[in-house]
Amino acid sequence: MHRILQHIFHAGRKNPPKAVLDAFVAQYGESLNIEWLKENENYEAVFYKENTEIIAIFSASGVLLEQKFNLDLSLVTPPVAAQASAVGELMNLIEIDRQGKIYYEIIARDGMLDRYSLLLEENGTVLEKRKL
Missing domain, CATH: 3.10.450.40 (Nuclear Transport Factor 2; Chain: A,)
Structure with a gap:
């Protein structure tokens, strides 16, 4: 049962490749409490910077495709x-x-x-x- 619940709550979560992590740090600097999700072939980071929620979407090669700012x-x-x-x-x-x-x-x-x-x-x- 524990494995089933773990799979449900962690579905879609994925550690991004080094190229994505490097691109993230280059764009946003070091951040804490980043939630990473994998959507199709892209990686999505959800985090806060200066009290603004940001969602950043990167390709697997580390190209920043889209940023969303909750204003x-x-x-x-x-x-x-x-x-x-x-x-x-x-x-x-x-x-x-x-x-x-x-x-x-x-x-x-x-x-x-x-x-x-x-x-x-x-x-x-x-x-x-x-x-x-």
């Missing part, structure tokens, strides 16, 4: 705030950096308390909207 709502940009207001109340703000191209993923709640996830370009253009 304080006070940091919302006007174009993103406008899209959130069109739905209702902004609940969550994630900045996504895909190799230099910036996107935002937000969760907003309408007056009926229905939540929506929106993926936006930096200028506020909606790329995807779905009800949660």
Whole structure:
């Protein structure tokens, strides 16, 4: 039974190869309490830096593919705030950096308390909207 529970709770966890670890340290420095996950062929690090939750996705060869920053709502940009207001109340703000191209993923709640996830370009253009 212990092995079954261990497998369930550690599924997807994987120690990354040296190239990924080296790339992580070069980008972010030494960090504590990094949670590593393996998604398909990529490695995902979840950690905190300066009170901001960051998710960094690396290829197996150590190329940084994407960074996600869980931002304080006070940091919302006007174009993103406008899209959130069109739905209702902004609940969550994630900045996504895909190799230099910036996107935002937000969760907003309408007056009926229905939540929506929106993926936006930096200028506020909606790329995807779905009800949660």
